[in-house]
Amino acid sequence: MNTIQKKIWTLVAVVLFIMVAIWIALTYYNQKTQDQYNGILQRYLRMNEVTNASQQTIASLNNYLLSPNEINLTQLDRSKRQLRSARVGVLDLRNGENDLTVTSYMNLIDSLIETTDRSVMFQSEKESEDSTKAFAEATRISKYISEMTLTLLDTELKTYDRFYRNIIEQSTDLKKFGIWMLLSITLLLLLSTYWFSLSITRPVLKLTQAARELSRGRFDLQVEVSSNDEIAFLAKMFERMRVNINNLILEIQQKAQLEHELQQSKLLLQESQLRSLQSQINPHFLFNTLDTLSKKAYLEGAEETSDLLANVAGLLRYNLKRLDRSVTLYEEVKVLRQYMEIQRTRFTDRLRFETEIDETCLGAKIPGLTLQPIIENAVIHAVEPEEDGGTIVFRIRDEGERVAVEIADDGPGMPEHKIRQILEEHAVDTEGHSTGIGFSNVVRRLRLFYGREDVIDIGSGAERGTKVILRLPKTRRLELEDEAADRR
CATH class of the missing domain: 3.30.565.10 (Histidine kinase-like ATPase, C-terminal domain)
Known part of the structure; x- marks a missing residue:
């Protein structure tokens, strides 16, 4: 049985559920937008990381050429590792619109690393002039990388310009959605509150009307309350009291007519017995007639008709026996076969x-x-x-x-x-x-x-x-x- 307290908790649970659902939807939308922003920002940072790594490599190479010692060589190796790591990150920037540009971009990075290694090799072989030429070429490649980075950034900005505009439009739509959602929730809460109040006041009103009718002596009107809470229990007890009082009144009325009805029943029983005797026929005459018809049909060549009449006679003889005695399953199966033979003649x-x-x-x-x-x-x-x-x-x-x-x-x-x-x-x-x-x-x-x-x-x-x-x-x-x- 649902109690009134349970109904209140149900209403509270519905409100909380709606609030949680809205919070989850907004959180999901914000997180999705944030992830998109982060993805774009990461693309920009990776391109910027390539530029920084290339410039750092040139600076480390210059320091090594000016002072070729172990410390500067170690710093140069670290810069090249950062550049290679940045190159790996460039792979995630590839799409259908910038595939050729990204390929050239990665080739420039490979050329910078190769030129840097060649300059170091010439320096180690005491070929200063070749080393200087390689350094100049590496510097030029680094500038190309910076320029191509700007080109990629410009392409990315153009590519995601529509995305930014969509985000602005979605924000506007989200505000409208929030307003409509607020109005819908308000309407839903009003309807829920109205339904909840009716579930309490309507049974009470019915119970009040039933009590008014009982006070006027109307014990034949049933008390019906459709709720399933404490009020329904009260209505059930009220209905039981009404039925008991009504039964007492009916019992008093019925006792006054009981003797008259008994006399009428005896007369009806005697009349029924008389009609039953009048409608009976002599079973032996009927059996003998059916047996005669069966034999006559057999002599005339109608064997199926003869068998049918024999089965009818056997079935009728069995059915006219007393029902208060027991028989064996053999007898029941035998008469059952006769009955089914009759039915098979009918249904084929x-x-x-x-x-x-x-x-x-x-x-x-x-x-x-x-x-x-x-x-x-x-x-x-x-x-x-x-x-x-x-x-x-x-x-x-x-x-x-x-x-x-x-x-x-x-x-x-x-x-x-x-x-x-x-x-x-x-x-x-x-x-x-x-x-x-x-x-x-x-x-x-x-x-x-x-x-x-x-x-x-x-x-x-x-x-x-x-x-x-x-x-x-x-x-x-x-x-x-x-x-x-x-x-x-």
């Missing part, structure tokens, strides 16, 4: 009946007329409505202390609420078409016969058929109690 190829029967289980006891209503239900709902008919599978197998009887079809399936009603025996049980026994009646008779609830299970689903499984104990509970009494 549209009805497919498959059996897997363990003959050792046919001695088990079962209430009479148990299997036929279940099979008939499958024929009516799984075979008859379908244009192509359907398949019914009937199996009997041994499961140790029980016999499993399985009846499955490939029809449209049975709704879950219908299965629950049948198993809980809450369904309004309509009579069967041929036996007068409905599905729920079969369930009740099985449970009474064996004295336990777990004798039937129904499995079904949309478009995957229905399966009814009977798990019949080989020994009834009453028989076990009788054996125990005999032993005592």
